[in-house]
Amino acid sequence: MAEDLDLVVFGAGGVTGRNVAAYLASRAGEGTLRWAAAGRDAAKVQGVLDQLGVSPPEVITADVSDPDSLAAMASRTRVVLDLVGPYTRYGRPVIDACLAGRAHYADLTGELPFVRGIIDAHHERAVQAGIKVVQVCGFEALPADLLVAQLAELAAAEPGDGLRSVDVEVAMTAPPGRPHASDMVSGGTFQSMATLTGADDAAMALDPAVLIPDEASAASVRVRSPITLHPRRGADGVVIAPMAPAPYINPGVIHRSELLRAQARGETFEPFRYREGIAMGGRPVTMPARWLAGAAMGATMSAMGALARSGPTIRRPMAGAMAKLGPSSGFGPTGARLEQWRWRMTAVGLTRSGRQLHATLDADGHPGYLATARLLGEAGILLSEDGATPPAGGCLTPAAALGTECLPRFARAGLRFSSGVGAPARA
Numbered sequence: 125m126a127e128d129l130d131l132v133v134f135g136a137g138g139v140t141g142r143n144v145a146a147y148l149a150s151r152a153g154e155g156t157l158r159w160a161a162a163g164r165d166a167a168k169v170q171g172v173l174d175q176l177g178v179s180p181p182e183v184i185t186a187d188v189s190d191p192d193s194l195a196a197m198a199s200r201t202r203v204v205l206d207l208v209g210p211y212t213r214y215g216r217p218v219i220d221a222c223l224a225g226r227a228h229y230a231d232l233t234g235e236l237p238f239v240r241g242i243i244d245a246h247h248e249r250a251v252q253a254g255i256k257v258v259q260v261c262g263f264e265a266l267p268a269d270l271l272v273a274q275l276a277e278l279a280a281a282e283p284g285d286g287l288r289s290v291d292v293e294v295a296m297t298a299p300p301g302r303p304h305a306s307d308m309v310s311g312g313t314f315q316s317m318a319t320l321t322g323a324d325d326a327a328m329a330l331d332p333a334v335l336i337p338d339e340a341s342a343a344s345v346r347v348r349s350p351i352t353l354h355p356r357r358g359a360d361g362v363v364i365a366p367m368a369p370a371p372y373i374n375p376g377v378i379h380r381s382e383l384l385r386a387q388a389r390g391e392t393f394e395p396f397r398y399r400e401g402i403a404m405g406g407r408p409v410t411m412p413a414r415w416l417a418g419a420a421m422g423a424t425m426s427a428m429g430a431l432a433r434s435g436p437t438i439r440r441p442m443a444g445a446m447a448k449l450g451p452s453s454g455f456g457p458t459g460a461r462l463e464q465w466r467w468r469m470t471a472v473g474l475t476r477s478g479r480q481l482h483a484t485l486d487a488d489g490h491p492g493y494l495a496t497a498r499l500l501g502e503a504g505i506l507l508s509e510d511g512a513t514p515p516a517g518g519c520l521t522p523a524a525a526l527g528t529e530c531l532p533r534f535a536r537a538g539l540r541f542s543s544g545v546g547a548p549a550r551a
Contacts, residue, residue, distance in 0.1 A: 129158045129200050130508040134186060134218065135207030136161035137169040140232065140262075142176055143462075143497030144205060144504075147537065149178045151505060162186045162197055188214045191221065198225030202508045205500055206231040211259075212238040212323055219246065223255055228507045230525075232262040232500060234373040236334045237325040239519075243335060247519040254517040258525040261503055262496035264370075265377035266522040267469050267485050267539070268292050268400060270531065272378050273523035274483040274543040275473035276385060285477045287382075292374075292400040292471045293358055294367070296491065299464035326432040326439060329372050332398075335380035335521075345379045345395045352399065353425045355418025363411070364401035365418035366425050369492070374400055381521040388516070388524075396473075462494040470548050482548035488538035498537035506530050 131148060135141040141163075148159045162184040163169035170183045186197040188208060198204055198221040206218045211233035219242060222229040233239060239259045250257050260266075272290055279287045328334050332351050333342035351371060358364040367374065378398050386393040402421075404414040431442055466488060473481040489495040506512045506526055514527045531541040 127200055127202065129160055129202070131157065131159040131203045131205065131504050132162050132184065132197055132201045133159070133180075133205050133207065133504075134162045134197065135209075136180070136183075137163045137165075137172045138207050140493060140497050140500075141207035142172055142178070143494055144207060144501045145173055145180060146176055146178045147498045147501035148505075149180065151501065151536070157505065157508075160184050160201070164188075188217050191217060194218055194221035195225060198222045198227045201227050203228045203230065203504050205504045209233065211235050216242070219257060222257070223249060223253065226253060226255060228256045228258070230256075230258040230261045230500060230503055230507065232264075232496060233259050234264045234370065235323075235329070236260075236373065236376050237323060237328040239376075240328060240334050240337075241325075243519040244337065251516070251518040254515070256507060256513075256517050256525045257519045258503070258507070258522060259519070260373065260377050261500055261522050263491045263499070264373040266499050266503065267487070268374045268471070269377055269381055269521055269523040270526070270528065270541065271469060271471035271483040271485060271543075272398075272473075273381060273385070273528050274531075274541070275471055275481045276382065277528060278481045278483075278543060278545065279473065279475045279479070280389075282475070282477060282479065285475045285479070286394060287396040287473050288476045289397040290378075290399070290471055290473045291358075292398075292469065293362075293364060293403040294401075294467060294469040294491075295362075295403040295405060297466040299461050324436070330429050330432060332375040333379060334376040336383055338383075341383060341393050341395075344393075348395045349375065349379065349397045351375055353422040353429075355415060355422060356399075356401070358401075358403055360405075361411075363404040363414040363418045365404055365414075365421045366402070367400050368402060368421070370428070371400070371425055372429070377521050381523040384518075384521065384524040462490045463488070465490040465494070467491050467495075472548060479545065480547060481543070481545055483541070483543035484548055486540045486542075495537075495539065499534070499539065502534055502537045506533060 133141055133144050136145045145161050151157055152159060160182040161169050161180040164187045166183040166185045173180060184197050186193045194217055204222050204227050208214050211231055212235045219229055275290060276287055279285050332349055333345035336342040353366050353371060356364045375398055379395060383393050431439060469485040471483045487495050503526060512530055
């Protein structure tokens with residue numbers, strides 16, 4: 125079948141998928157973007173999008189249990205954006221179809237053992253075909269990955285220099301009023317976490333070098349940059365709590381990006397220490413409460429890690445209970461509450477020569493729902509355009525797939541990147 129589309133949003137009827145579709149519809153009005161929505165039940169997808177006032181040019185029927193439908197979808201488009209999770213359960217057939225149909229692929233998974241399995245199975249094939257398989261392409265881990273890529277380029281501007289350490293902090297401003305349960309973790313994210321917890325390879329997710337196949341390089345990452353879960357003091361006295369919804373996702377992506385960057389430049393891979401977290405600011409009188417909240421978040425993440433390391437007789441029943449008792453896919457906030465969030469992510473790097481560097485992202489929209497959808501949508505548009513991203517194929521991180529030349533484009537999605545030498549300006 126002839127390629128007649130630039131982008132297909134597979135899973136456009138879900139909470140995030142419909143927001144991706146809405147973003148593409150708004151961007152299509154600016155030019156000649158050819159896109160379509162897709163899902164298991166085309167009529168249902170059409171109905172969901174109609175309620176949002178989104179009119180895709182076409183809705184394609186495609187089902188993960190029907191390889192022929194996936195092949196037909198992938199063969200028509202330059203890029204497939206996959207919103208059908210949990211990806212450990214449903215992602216591989218879509219990736220297989222994209223590689224066979226020579227379509228670039230991007231998703232939002234945070235299930236790093238699944239990502240590692242795709243790297244092991246398909247990286248060389250994707251390299252040879254010039255096809256990009258880009259995973260973990262939402263709030264986890266595209267913003268942090270691109271910020272660190274900016275720092276790495278600033279560091280490399282000085283011959284022989286490189287990053288020694290990077291600290292990433294995110295500060296969020298929620299809408300006014302009473303917090304909602306759906307503000308924190310979407311049903312899709314929760315179900316992915318439950319699926320990952322029950323998997324035989326769940327403990328791999330705790331490894332900061334999970335996405336690095338070479339054992340010597342992986343060992344150097346584990347020594348240099350272990351994942352820590354306790355709260356710490358940041359700049360200006362703020363408390364830095366573990367990253368949400370999980371502190372185990374971004375580090376693996378960041379370190380793989382550095383490995384791919386070193387390989388592309390023909391350099392020896394030298395990992396840097398990477399730390400991240402949520403900046404919990406406020407009045408001085410609330411400092412004890414913030415330390416307690418950070419400690420509670422760390423304890424929760426530690427408990428998740430202990431469960432991932434436990435035996436199958438404990439882990440699998442607990443994962444099943446999580447899936448049944450937790451929110452289902454489709455649970456999430458809507459309307460004005462999505463738009464009213466504001467957040468800033470700041471990366472501060474120290475080079476081996478002692479220079480301090482910074483990169484900052486100021487963003488609009490709920491990070492886990494609206495901003496994520498717009499990030500993925502704009503990334504998909506970039507992947508669909510000839511020459512907009514680096515030419516190399518493979519199983520890539522967002523930074524390796526997109527590069528930094530395209531960062532100004534994300535302003536259209538409400539995400540504004542900047543970088544420089546020295547300490548960052550405080551908001």
